[in-house]
Amino acid sequence: MDKGLISGLKFFRRGKVRDIYDLGDQLLMVASDRISCFDVVLPTEVPDKGKILTSLSLYWFRAMEDLARHHLVSTDVSQFPSVCRPYRDRLEGRSMLVRKATPAPAECIVRGYLFGSAWKEYCEHGRVCGIPLPRGLVEASRLEEPVFTPSTKAPVGKHDVNITFSKMADMVGKQRAEKMRDLSVAIYLRARAMAEARGIIIADTKLEFGIMDGEVIVIDELLTPDSSRFWPMEGFRPGKSPESFDKQYVRDYLLSIHWDMKPPAPELPRDVVKKTQEKYAEALRRLTTTLG
Numbered sequence: 001m002d003k004g005l006i007s008g009l010k011f012f013r014r015g016k017v018r019d020i021y022d023l024g025d026q027l028l029m030v031a032s033d034r035i036s037c038f039d040v041v042l043p044t045e046v047p048d049k050g051k052i053l054t055s056l057s058l059y060w061f062r063a064m065e066d067l068a069r070h071h072l073v074s075t076d077v078s079q080f081p082s083v084c085r086p087y088r089d090r091l092e093g094r095s096m097l098v099r100k101a102t103p104a105p106a107e108c109i110v111r112g113y114l115f116g117s118a119w120k121e122y123c124e125h126g127r128v129c130g131i132p133l134p135r136g137l138v139e140a141s142r143l144e145e146p147v148f149t150p151s152t153k154a155p156v157g158k159h160d161v162n163i164t165f166s167k168m169a170d171m172v173g174k175q176r177a178e179k180m181r182d183l184s185v186a187i188y189l190r191a192r193a194m195a196e197a198r199g200i201i202i203a204d205t206k207l208e209f210g211i212m213d214g215e216v217i218v219i220d221e222l223l224t225p226d227s228s229r230f231w232p233m234e235g236f237r238p239g240k241s242p243e244s245f246d247k248q249y250v251r252d253y254l255l256s257i258h259w260d261m262k263p264p265a266p267e268l269p270r271d272v273v274k275k276t277q278e279k280y281a282e283a284l285r286r287l288t289t290t291l292g
Contacts, residue, residue, distance in 0.1 A: 009023075009083065012027060026073065037265070055288070064191075067183065099212060119140075129163070176216055187218070200232065202230060203230070231245070
């Protein structure tokens with residue numbers, strides 16, 4: 001996909017992987033093939049990544065409609081405002097028409113397995129974001145009761161910072177914080193069960209919420225390989241770093257070359273791009289294939 005913006009639409013803002021356009025009382029979110037790691041956008045794109053993210057978000061928004069209201073209106077370009085029609089080729093399969101909402105200033109992370117920064121913090125302090133966890137856990141241990149660990153929402157090029165629930169409540173208000181926490185955990189638990197039936201472990205996920213008409217709703221993407229860790233159930237064993245269907249493969253490559261996690265990011269080798277594309281596509285195939 002062309003990295004440039006669509007000049008015929010009113011630009012709203014550019015995120016790490018999405019370009020957003022203002023359509024009045026709605027927004028058009030276009031998922032590019034950009035990929036970010038450690039909160040830095042990489043210079044190398046992953047072909048069809050934006051289409052995979054859009055397809056998975058659509059799948060999960062529909063699966064969670066009885067749990068949580070969301071911002072998605074349509075992914076069908078023929079249902080978009082007429083001003084979008086000339087750009088069908090650039091929008092097809094990778095764009096979402098959404099309702100406008102005021103984004104909450106915190107991100108909601110639910111961890112069902114002990115991994116990544118949570119594992120590191122547990123090793124050092126025996127807790128995660130102020131939440132004590134049982135002794136004796138190993139890397140990738142399953143947490144029967146998922147933990148809710150919100151974070152700040154950093155701008156592009158900056159790192160998110162984990163915060164306590166109390167801090168989040170100070171930022172958004174106690175009632176809204178509780179609603180965001182409860183919806184996050186409910187969505188995660190349903191998704192975890194659905195994914196396990198298809199041979200995938202959802203280790204953790206990041207959700208974003210907004211306020212529309214005074215109500216908390218789910219916005220942005222939902223349960224994609226960009227916002228979640230997906231592991232194949234086959235071969236999984238606590239105590240070792242699992243294989244993944246997400247961008248952990250890219251993270252591992254960047255760590256192996258000792259990148260300092262600051263812009264500018266290095267180019268990705270062709271084999272890393274190809275393997276990442278295959279992993280994203282496999283996640284989509286497994287999760288959305290109808291069970292017999």
